[in-house]
Amino acid sequence: MNIETLCVHGSDKKYDTTGSVCVPIFTAATFAHPAVGESTGFDYSRVQNPTREHLEHTVASLEGGCGAIAFSSGMAATSALTELFSPGNHIVCSADLYGGSYRLFEQISKKNGISFTYADTPEEIAAAITPATKAVFIETPSNPMMHVLDIAAVAKTARENNLLFIADNTFLTPYFQRPLALGADIVLHSGTKYLGGHNDAVAGFLVAKNPDVCEKIRVIAKTTGAILSPFESYLITRGIKTLAVRLERQQKTALAIAHRLATQEKITAVHYIGLPTHPGFEITRKQSSGFGGMISFSVCDEQTAVNILERVKIIQYAESLGGVESLITYPALQTHADVPENERIARGIDGRLLRLSVGLESADDLIADLMQAMEEV
Numbered sequence: 582m583n584i585e586t587l588c589v590h591g592s593d594k595k596y597d598t599t600g601s602v603c604v605p606i607f608t609a610a611t612f613a614h615p616a617v618g619e620s621t622g623f624d625y626s627r628v629q630n631p632t633r634e635h636l637e638h639t640v641a642s643l644e645g646g647c648g649a650i651a652f653s654s655g656m657a658a659t660s661a662l663t664e665l666f667s668p669g670n671h672i673v674c675s676a677d678l679y680g681g682s683y684r685l686f687e688q689i690s691k692k693n694g695i696s697f698t699y700a701d702t703p704e705e706i707a708a709a710i711t712p713a714t715k716a717v718f719i720e721t722p723s724n725p726m727m728h729v730l731d732i733a734a735v736a737k738t739a740r741e742n743n744l745l746f747i748a749d750n751t752f753l754t755p756y757f758q759r760p761l762a763l764g765a766d767i768v769l770h771s772g773t774k775y776l777g778g779h780n781d782a783v784a785g786f787l788v789a790k791n792p793d794v795c796e797k798i799r800v801i802a803k804t805t806g807a808i809l810s811p812f813e814s815y816l817i818t819r820g821i822k823t824l825a826v827r828l829e830r831q832q833k834t835a836l837a838i839a840h841r842l843a844t845q846e847k848i849t850a851v852h853y854i855g856l857p858t859h860p861g862f863e864i865t866r867k868q869s870s871g872f873g874g875m876i877s878f879s880v881c882d883e884q885t886a887v888n889i890l891e892r893v894k895i896i897q898y899a900e901s902l903g904g905v906e907s908l909i910t911y912p913a914l915q916t917h918a919d920v921p922e923n924e925r926i927a928r929g930i931d932g933r934l935l936r937l938s939v940g941l942e943s944a945d946d947l948i949a950d951l952m953q954a955m956e957e958v
């Protein structure tokens with residue numbers, strides 16, 4: 582089946598005898614046993630729930646994994662992932678990570694004895710490996726600077742060094758990029774973003790390539806308990822049905838906006854991987870089938886950045902991304918506030934940088950909104 586069909590139909594198991602065309606929301610916390618020592622396959626909803634299982638099967642098939650585990654947020658998924666490691670272990674991460682992942686690693690995992698090195702390129706990642714290294718954790722394209730890492734090159738290094746290779750695929754989704762096929766072992770998602778796609782549910786996923794890893798994560802999830810509720814599971818299942826059409830349109834609009842922004846005199850840099858001038862353009866073309874709907878750009882001064890945030894009318898100044906509503910964020914003050922200032926600025930995340938998540942509004946309306954917000958008053 583092609584991915585568009587998988588998005589719409591998901592897992593064919595609907596747990597229903599009425600012919601319902603969509604999966605029901607099973608609110609049951611617990612399930613009755615037919616006899617002593619027997620189970621319907623469901624015992625208690627922290628362990629597994631039919632609505633959630635349907636979604637997990639769908640996400641696993643979209644990413645080409647052997648299984649997926651749904652969590653109550655992307656950060657709950659990342660946090661569960663860190664439970665795979667022990668004190669003394671070292672993880673090499675791509676630099677310019679999602680701010681929350683960085684905060685988790687620096688403020689919580691470090692306290693628990695896990696150490697981290699941040700690296701920008703496949704070569705730097707290889708050079709950062711020590712005898713204590715157990716895993717490589719990357720995000721590509723990166724947030725918010727849209728740096729692209731060659732997943733296959735990092736996979737080769739990880740394989741040669743016997744490391745678990747984890748990729749956060751939130752920005753491109755399996756519609757555009759499938760890290761497991763390129764050699765990753767685990768894919769991480771904030772389902773809050775493109776998978777859900779409607780800015781109305783918070784969710785996270787870990788998808789594993791091999792059954793052993795999948796089983797380890799499942800034990801962590803049922804033991805630590807940050808599972809996705811049946812209602813949220815339903816919302817994300819419903820969101821995924823339109824993933825392909827949403828992303829096609831969001832990408833088309835993003836490309837039009839990126840081209841227009843690049844010619845605006847108050848804009849000093851546009852970071853969009855679909856622009857041929859972007860450093861990640863070639864790699865993305867090689868490893869993925871698209872460029873996504875995220876753009877970041879720098880303006881000439883901080884006042885102009887503040888003006889845009891305060892004057893946009895259709896685009897909303899709000900954190901998050903990937904939904905039908907276009908959102909603009911101020912990474913220095915929002916998503917990346919916990920990254921030390923000097924490090925943040927060295928990465929280009931300063932008071933002149935804005936990040937735009939392109940929604941499903943008309944491209945012309947979005948461009949006009951940005952242009953009016955930049956005008957002198």
Ligand SMILES: *Cc1c(COP(=O)(O)O)cnc(C)c1O
Nearest residue numbers: 654655656679749751771773784
């Ligand atoms: C939002 C996000 C997360 C965290 O997910 P939540 O659902 O907000 O907990 C992780 N990685 C990336 C790239 C994100 O954008």
